[in-house]
Amino acid sequence: MDTITDPVPPLLRLTWLASPALPIGAFSYSEALEAAVEHGLVHDDVSAGHWLSQQLGLLARGDLAAIAQGILAWRANDEEALRDLARWLRITRDAAEARLQSGQMGQSLLTWLRGQPMASPAQLACLVDCCGDAAPHYALVMSLALAIVDVPADQALSSQAFGWAENQVQAALKAVPLGQTAGQRVLTRLAREIPAAVAEAIATPPARRQLFAPMLSILAARHETQYSRLFRS
Template sequence: MDTITLTDSHFLHILQLASSTLPVGAYSYSEGLETLVENGAIANQGTLQQWLEAELKYGAIRLEAAVMVRAMQAATIGEMETLRYWNFWLSAARETQELRNSSWQMGRSLMQLLSTIQPQIQPFAETVGNPCNYAVAFGIAAAHWQIDIPVSLLAYLHSWVTNSITAGVKLIPLGQTAGQELLLQLQPLIIHTEVEIIALKDDEIACCSWGLSLASMQHETQYTRLFRS
């Protein structure tokens, strides 16, 4: 395994970008988990782990993460047309309105935040326009702060897993210790997924996320909801 050395500045930047306190609204979405918990498909730590493992191996998060890498590469060398292409591509790949809107809302929030605290990013925000997907905004930020691609990708995947586990802790419910245990158990798979995604060619980007899509479509009609639909 390659060893990547981060400067203190790079390390702090990626911690800030992947932090659960980043005000982009990630905490308000359940990625289909609310539906799955209600119908009993996910009922404990074991079934939540199975779901997250399947998503990391085959699900839409792989597609998002691959686009994040390409957005980062395009932003690094100033390829604005490529950046716009992948933003449009990811919007078209979203299978439900809920998933598309969540990606757009989080992307818009992140770009607004970055444009305020790092005005140098404003030209990228203007180039991509609105809507901007969250994965694209994340890639732009990581490129601006000159963070290595493997580190940025690990942070993106870890952030997604953390948000999903937090939703599961609230919904199932699980204890905080169980959530941290699950996050630790998923670390090897997160690393393996990062290696696979970096190796993907453009025409190999794909996912099998029909379970997530069905859960997302049913979310709107739930009688009560804790998370946005």
Template sequence: MRIDDLLTLAQWLAPTFPTGAFAWSHGLEAAVAGGEVRDAAGLADWLAAVIDLGAGRADCILLGAAWRAEADEVAALAELADALAPSRERRLETLQQGAAFAAAVRAVWGFDLPDIALPVAVGRAARLAGLPAGPVAALWLQGFAGNLVQAALRLMPLGQTAGQRVLHGLQPLIARVATEALAATPDDIGTGTLAVDIAAMRHEAQYSRIFRS
């Protein structure tokens, strides 16, 4: 991978890129409030499930499909990503981050990138920029996990070092899921994280909250 391509990818997936990722917890806030996630071990298990069996894998498949898609195929993938969201807030999470990502990419890189769900937007932008799919998928998935670790640091007495241990421990899983997802098609999408999805639904009615999902 060329250095300039690596720098572009690092910029897109950095916490400073204006997608508003800091405002979303993917239902983690409700899981912490409900006692499902209490410590670093529980967080690691929760994130592993999301990555391997939930939106992490599903979104990575969508990212890969968007990277391979022709221009006239992107809209159908965006509609699928929209339909797969299991709750109102999770739908807003992917659509609003995707729109913010697309707006920044249009403004800075000049790409013809519509306001679509985040994984589809990232995959399409990577195709337009000529970035290789493998590193994009792996680093996008790590960024997704990293954003949720940062959310956990605001929700529970975890500590920065413990959070980094959790993220480091997920690296083999992230690498495997990214590789498997790129070999899959949207027909292979399926999730098995009912507790995560229910937590996202509970969050919509949570009395006191920090995050938007």
């Protein structure tokens, strides 16, 4: 597939893609953290750090590994691998709010990507074709954006993991609630754990990707009918 020369330097583009200010709505999702607060599982910075550390581990085995494999597939023009990845991402969303988040953020990121001098028309057409009638999953769209940026995969994944961590800590500040200093302690813990999570994501083959987390799925389902909430998931 043809590519477009991006005038934005790779480091700035990488920072941009990881920024909480990217207009994809990530700030509106807590990924069941709010439900964990409601049920007493998260109540201070220590428990928030433990919760998000577990979430980071799940991310490494699941969506972060999917992004890593998507980067390789986009750079190799491997359409079959991209179709398999799109299918896996679609069938592993087991809660309504998880499907809402992945589709909404994916569509918003695709809209943003179409307005940037990055992806070629052929790449964008392939992305839409791989998803069929379903909304493009966030991880698949992000893997395309990161594949275009001329940086090693570990750097791309590290930036994404830190962007995720920032959003989740901001959610914890509001939902627990936590003070800014306590939030920074949580973020410090996650930053220390991100390199190992990235290494695990890169080393995870497609057959070993998994998002099996029954308790998280139950909390996500409970959040759908939670009486009072700030977030969409």
